[in-house]
Amino acid sequence: MRITVIVNGASHTREVEPRLLLIHFLRDDLGLTGSHWGCDTSNCGACVVWLDETPVKSCTVLAAMADGHRVRTVEDLERGGVLDPVQQGFTECHGLQCGFCTPGMMMTARALLDRNPNPTAAQVREALSGQICRCTGYENIVRSVLWASARQAEADPARPGGPALDGRGPA
Amino acid sequence: MNAAGAAPGAYGPHARKEDARFIRGAGTFVDDVALTGMLHGAVLRSPLAHARITGLDISAAAAHPKVEAVITGQMLAEQGLAWMPTLSGDVQAVLATDKVRFQGQEVAFVVAQDRYSARDALELITVDYEPLPPLIDAKRALLDGAPLIRDDQPGRTTNHIFDWEAGDLQATDAAFAGADVVVARDLVYPRSHPAPLETCGVVADSDRITGKLTVWATSQAPHVHRTLYATFLGLPEHKIRVISPDIGGGFGSKVPLYPGYLCAIVASMRTARPVKWVEDRSENLMATAFARDYHMHGEIAATRDGRILGLRASVLADHGAFNATAQPSRFPAGFFSVFTGSYDVPAAHCQVRAVYTNKAPGGVAYACSFRVTEAVYLVERLVDALAIELGADPVRLRMRNLLRPEQFPYRSPTGWEYDSGDYPRTLAVALQTAGYDDLRREQAERRGRGELMGIGVSCFTDAVGAGPRAHMDILGLGMADGAELRVHPTGKAVLAVSCQTQGQGHETTFAQIVAAELGLSADDVEVVHGDTDRTPFGLGTYGSRSTPVSGAAAVVAARRVRERARIVAGAMLEVSPQDLAWTGGRWQVRGDPGRSVGIPAIAMAAHSALDLPDGIEGHLDDKAVYNPPNLTFPNGAYICVVDVDPGTGVVTVRRFIAVDDCGVRINPMIVAGQVHRGLADGLGIALMQEISFDADGNCLSGSFMDYLLPTAVECPSFELAETVTPCPHHPIGAKGIGESATVGSPAAVVNAVIDALRPLGVTHIDMPMTPANVWLAIEAARARDGRE
Numbered sequence: 012m013r014i015t016v017i018v019n020g021a022s023h024t025r026e027v028e029p030r031l032l033l034i035h036f037l038r039d040d041l042g043l044t045g046s047h048w049g050c051d052t053s054n055c056g057a058c059v060v061w062l063d064e065t066p067v068k069s070c071t072v073l074a075a076m077a078d079g080h081r082v083r084t085v086e087d088l089e090r091g092g093v094l095d096p097v098q099q100g101f102t103e104c105h106g107l108q109c110g111f112c113t114p115g116m117m118m119t120a121r122a123l124l125d126r127n128p129n130p131t132a133a134q135v136r137e138a139l140s141g142q143i144c145r146c147t148g149y150e151n152i153v154r155s156v157l158w159a160s161a162r163q164a165e166a167d168p169a170r171p172g173g174p175a176l177d178g179r180g181p182a
Numbered sequence: 183m184n185a186a187g188a189a190p191g192a193y194g195p196h197a198r199k200e201d202a203r204f205i206r207g208a209g210t211f212v213d214d215v216a217l218t219g220m221l222h223g224a225v226l227r228s229p230l231a232h233a234r235i236t237g238l239d240i241s242a243a244a245a246h247p248k249v250e251a252v253i254t255g256q257m258l259a260e261q262g263l264a265w266m267p268t269l270s271g272d273v274q275a276v277l278a279t280d281k282v283r284f285q286g287q288e289v290a291f292v293v294a295q296d297r298y299s300a301r302d303a304l305e306l307i308t309v310d311y312e313p314l315p316p317l318i319d320a321k322r323a324l325l326d327g328a329p330l331i332r333d334d335q336p337g338r339t340t341n342h343i344f345d346w347e348a349g350d351l352q353a354t355d356a357a358f359a360g361a362d363v364v365v366a367r368d369l370v371y372p373r374s375h376p377a378p379l380e381t382c383g384v385v386a387d388s389d390r391i392t393g394k395l396t397v398w399a400t401s402q403a404p405h406v407h408r409t410l411y412a413t414f415l416g417l418p419e420h421k422i423r424v425i426s427p428d429i430g431g432g433f434g435s436k437v438p439l440y441p442g443y444l445c446a447i448v449a450s451m452r453t454a455r456p457v458k459w460v461e462d463r464s465e466n467l468m469a470t471a472f473a474r475d476y477h478m479h480g481e482i483a484a485t486r487d488g489r490i491l492g493l494r495a496s497v498l499a500d501h502g503a504f505n506a507t508a509q510p511s512r513f514p515a516g517f518f519s520v521f522t523g524s525y526d527v528p529a530a531h532c533q534v535r536a537v538y539t540n541k542a543p544g545g546v547a548y549a550c551s552f553r554v555t556e557a558v559y560l561v562e563r564l565v566d567a568l569a570i571e572l573g574a575d576p577v578r579l580r581m582r583n584l585l586r587p588e589q590f591p592y593r594s595p596t597g598w599e600y601d602s603g604d605y606p607r608t609l610a611v612a613l614q615t616a617g618y619d620d621l622r623r624e625q626a627e628r629r630g631r632g633e634l635m636g637i638g639v640s641c642f643t644d645a646v647g648a649g650p651r652a653h654m655d656i657l658g659l660g661m662a663d664g665a666e667l668r669v670h671p672t673g674k675a676v677l678a679v680s681c682q683t684q685g686q687g688h689e690t691t692f693a694q695i696v697a698a699e700l701g702l703s704a705d706d707v708e709v710v711h712g713d714t715d716r717t718p719f720g721l722g723t724y725g726s727r728s729t730p731v732s733g734a735a736a737v738v739a740a741r742r743v744r745e746r747a748r749i750v751a752g753a754m755l756e757v758s759p760q761d762l763a764w765t766g767g768r769w770q771v772r773g774d775p776g777r778s779v780g781i782p783a784i785a786m787a788a789h790s791a792l793d794l795p796d797g798i799e800g801h802l803d804d805k806a807v808y809n810p811p812n813l814t815f816p817n818g819a820y821i822c823v824v825d826v827d828p829g830t831g832v833v834t835v836r837r838f839i840a841v842d843d844c845g846v847r848i849n850p851m852i853v854a855g856q857v858h859r860g861l862a863d864g865l866g867i868a869l870m871q872e873i874s875f876d877a878d879g880n881c882l883s884g885s886f887m888d889y890l891l892p893t894a895v896e897c898p899s900f901e902l903a904e905t906v907t908p909c910p911h912h913p914i915g916a917k918g919i920g921e922s923a924t925v926g927s928p929a930a931v932v933n934a935v936i937d938a939l940r941p942l943g944v945t946h947i948d949m950p951m952t953p954a955n956v957w958l959a960i961e962a963a964r965a966r967d968g969r970e
């Protein structure tokens with residue numbers, strides 16, 4: 012079947028098997044190998060990308076289901092040569108070791124901070140709870156996301172959750 | 183810090199160089215390698231744990247329009263490749279020819295144009311199996327008349343693999359005979375799996391014209407793999423290049439050779455196309471190196487007032503269907519005999535008996551420092567059991583028996599020589615960080631309210647950095663590591679090392695090591711690793727050996743470069759090299775701080791037309807092979823605080839305090855990250871992770887639905903502190919850290935849960951302490967109470 016998916020702002024039309032998983036479409040057909048595959052059962056989150064604005068496990072989404080939709084992957088976090096605060100946070104706080112879980116973790120973190128710019132540590136842990144990291148014990152991943160939250164608030168005080176507000180972002 | 187002459191500021195937290203690619207999704211993992219014309223392999227696996235193969239029909243699979251080749255054990259046997267060597271001197275079936283011996287064993291290999299077609303074709307293969315009785319229980323495997331698993335070995339009549347012992351049996355028996363108190367425990371360290379987030383995989387590319395075989399593999403030991411491929415496949419070693427690209431975690435499970443690697447290589451040779459094979463998660467959990475599966479009986483002897491007199495242990499080790507453990511060959515039970523741990527134990531003896539069962543092969547993996555995990559768990563559980571028996575506080579009992587600083591270097595009763603440590607201070611720092619007395623007060627209050635709060639302590643001594651080549655080799659390959667260092671004319675350096683990072687941050691730490699020795703910035707040192715064509719020989723990254731062995735090699739190479747630089751500097755400054763002192767990262771004329779040169783200027787001079795003194799040929803480079811004089815012994819004290827829900831058996835880890843002494847810390851940020859990982863391991867292993875089987879040998883833990891791993895919600899925020907006693911025999915005093923927390927932490931969690939359940943009279947629960955297991959123990963204790 013023929014599908015058209017807007018991936019990281021660029022439109023791709025491909026002939027695919029109906030059973031093709033989105034993760035394999037991204038990795039094998041489009042060569043976007045930043046998103047990883049780590050399990051057979053939708054447990055690890057190494058494959059998390061955005062379908063429109065929502066983080067999804069791309070191993071559990073058929074490429075066909077993305078037909079006509081927008082997909083955002085880790086390759087699109089850095090824009091115009093500027094790293095996303097989440098990417099900066101992961102480097103600043105040693106939020107990654109082997110780097111295999113990192114793209115999925117960062118995509119979920121970015122989505123969290125878009126919805127709740129000023130999360131608590133517990134909210135960060137909850138948001139990442141569908142994903143597995145085998146290297147960091149999560150300690151520094153949580154710190155990385157909180158660092159990103161603080162950094163973007165600093166950079167844009169007008170943003171909800173910034174220092175001008177009461178510190179509680181939208182639910 | 184005893185890094186003689188290290189430039190100030192080179193050690194310390196330094197953002198990792200490798201992060202730049204990973205945060206952009208630009209790493210290159212094995213499955214990211216895509217070559218022109220590449221084919222995809224898939225393995226057909228046995229659904230049965232033990233069965234004779236009576237028929238195999240591949241014709242339908244071979245006829246699939248997208249299938250390029252189907253390989254069977256029979257075809258491999260014709261080339262003499264059906265059985266491959268393991269790292270323990272046994273053989274393992276690449277593809278089964280006669281029998282299958284565990285569920286998930288490799289039976290056939292399909293190569294197709296794409297991943298999906300390769301999987302489709304597996305369905306088209308029919309195998310006829312004649313089921314045989316499976317042996318799942320290690321004890322039953324030793325009974326008379328037990329079915330023989332390894333009937334491929336001529337003359338073999340039992341499932342027994344080896345008996346091994348250490349220590350002084352007579353002295354230990356005498357110590358026990360004279361003791362006031364003897365406490366015994368039967369402890370199972372269950373079968374676990376390291377489950378790195380990236381599964382195992384390979385891309386094999388055999389070039390028909392040049393004869394060169396290039397293998398991108400998830401390998402923690404690329405040089406060892408190259409040598410094994412050369413001897414097994416009969417290929418000239420210089421025509422084999424093994425590349426370990428970015429590796430998504432290893433934890434020991436990527437040390438062995440796996441049948442899938444060999445199948446992909448053979449398939450590439452047959453098809454003259456590159457072949458990729460990447461296992462899925464259930465294959466990873468069912469067929470690659472598991473960890474532990476140690477069934478231990480331990481006894482501790484002491485005086486009434488709490489002086490430990492002796493320790494003994496007898497262990498039944500389940501090695502699965504092939505003896506494929508990865509450890510120094512002369513240590514079939516790894517370093518288990520370091521089981522006297524952090525204590526001054528006058529007499530000790532242990533014996534380990536290993537058996538075959540119808541389960542996946544492995545045993546040494548998962549950051550275990552070659553079975554030190556099992557050893558630490560045993561002694562730390564026994565010390566807690568002794569505390570219960572004596573009615574003593576577990577901390578005071580430990581303090582009483584810990585080795586004292588003046589006892590180092592300490593010769594243990596099983597023959598190890600511990601390098602350095604201040605164990606009482608390390609425990610004291612842990613107690614202080616935890617607020618131990620306050621915790622005990624809080625616990626008393628909560629107990630008064632019927633709440634179950636527990637505090638668990640574990641002191642550990644790890645044994646890493648294997649190892650001295652006189653004693654340690656793997657299949658005859660001595661465990662020494664090479665390093666090569668080149669300084670370019672502009673003073674930028676390239677270090678090539680044999681060890682391979684799977685997330686440990688070698689590209690940063692090793693750059694810092696060289697920078698410190700040469701007065702450079704770590705940003706000016708590039709680290710090359712994971713490619714046998716570009717790096718010197720060495721045994722790889724596992725057993726926390728990178729910094730102790732390869733790191734030392736890097737230091738020695740850098741110091742040799744520094745000495746060469748001294749001669750050049752002498753020529754530049756027109757003084758004798760003897761009149762130069764290495765000061766602040768530069769060669770300086772003694773007594774004349776105004777006259778000095780740094781490595782960049784010296785490097786340019788060494789490559790220039792400068793008339794160089796005798797004994798130096800020009801350019802600025804050198805190399806080293808480091809043969810460690812001894813192991814290193816990182817150590818620590820951990821405290822875990824848990825709450826147990828009496829209604830559900832759910833254990834919540836509230837706090838986890840870790841104090842580590844890994845000697846000199848090169849990059850404390852990376853050290854802390856390594857400890858975090860190991861603490862999460864301890865929590866997972868103690869509370870949820872187990873590879874289990876039903877009576878027919880079906881693996882019940884073949885996915886992340888059933889093999890539970892801790893997430894961010896189960897892990898608390900970890901609290902770390904440190905002590906530093908530099909390793910006296912390592913050139914910069916480092917001891918290694920990668921496995922410390924995995925080794926030390928499970929016992930702290932278990933001790934905490936048992937401590938929580940003390941009021942109920944529960945004295946032991948085997949891992950994993952799942953809600954069900956804890957709840958059952960609580961119910962059993964209550965039933966006992968009701969009866970009494």
Ligand code: FES
Nearest residue numbers: 049050055056070
């Ligand atoms: S690969 Fe998608 S959740 Fe694991």
Ligand code: FES
Nearest residue numbers: 108112144145146
């Ligand atoms: S950094 Fe390795 S799995 Fe998270």
